[in-house]
Amino acid sequence: MRIVYLGKAYEEPLPLSYAEKPIPDKGIQGARLMLKEANQAGGFVGHSFELTEAIVPLDADVVAKAKEVLAGGDRFIIADLEPADLLAVADLPEAKDAVIMNIRSSATALRQEQCRSNVFHVIPDYAMRADALAQYLIWKKWPRWFVIRRDSPQDQDYLAQVKRSAGRFGGKVVDEKLYDLPPGARNLDSGFQQVQAQIPMETEGAPDHDVVWVINSDDDFGDYLLYRTTSPRPVVGTQGLQAIAWDKSYTESGAMHFQNAIPRIAHRAPVERDYTAWLGFRALADSAMKSGKTTPQEVKAYMLSDAFKLEGFKGQAMSFRTWDHQMRQPIVLGGGTRVPVSTSPQEGFLHPTNVTDTLGFDKPETKCKFK
Secondary structure, three states, rough: OOEEEEOOOOOOOOOOOOOOOOOOOOOHHHHHHHHHHHHHHOOOOOOOOOOEEEEOOOOOHHHHHEEEEEEEEOOOEEEOOOOOHHHHHHHHHHHHHHEEEEOOOOOHHHOOOOOOOEEEOOOOHHHHHHHHHHHHHHHHOEEEEEEEOOOOOOHHHHHHHHHHHHHHHHOOOEEEEEOOOOOOHHOOOOHHHHHHHHHHHHHHHOOOEEEEEOOOOOOOOOHHHHHOOOOOOOOOOOOOOEEOOOOHHHHHOOOOOHHHHHHHHHHOOOOOHHHHHHHHHHHHHHHHHOOOOOHHHHHHHHHOOOOEEEEOOOOOOOOEEOOOEEEEEEEEEEEOOOOEEEOOEEEEEOOOOOOHOOOOOHHHHHHOOOO
């Protein structure tokens, strides 16, 4: 069984802190790890796996690369792609019978109005992330949220899902503020003094609130909010306490295996995309080994069946929602802490069939009509 890792060398935000090094190999290291593990397991049942790495430069045409991959007969793709490129690849006539695992984009529309029948989403979308944090904040009885944000498409998407979560669980966005100061004060000798003066002014006019919810996908100011707000309030969102598929401090349910394995091959700590790439590869490999089938149609059918139960160090088996192909999974609340704070779904949030379906769009809410 051949699996292709299809990606593009997009420009990614530099870390806000100079203490952090840029990571140029997010994702692919998780796929490399799973290749090794899949072949170890597959050897016992007569299966073997190959991984082709097809990562194009920033100025290259990833759709042309996808056509080349598909022309070679490959139909199992781990897609490390932004939304426009993902849809362009998925909509290729040659990709109609492919199985494409989205490990990168959290764009909600990819699971809703822009859903595709040949795309499966391993990474949580913004709706799942917002719901995971909202459940915890409601459980803590912190229902009043002051949102401060940038205005990128990702930030607008996340903002819409925060407002949706407030309506679902009884929270309230008391106000929202567009943060429009330029980044880069840290580059000046007086940078921290400037930030220390600026951030209180940006938050002092907010109505009474329990939590500051920051939405800053470009990671150019969000961490400045911690300990600098006018009122002493927790910070959650894209910085501070974050809702993520994987956190480097997470150790439950056998997670130390992954935490130790990635540094051995990547010489760094794992990040979320390493985990989603590993999980996407594992979904394909497990489906082939457990079903005994390796055609795209048969693997896809197995992944959508009740028999598919994927282990991924989350304490419960994970599966794909049939109505939008989003993987249902617990979400770790961490990111800005040395230990995880919690895991959602939270206790007390109930569902008639699967409690993880309280995170994100449930079947009655979906806008997905597969193309």
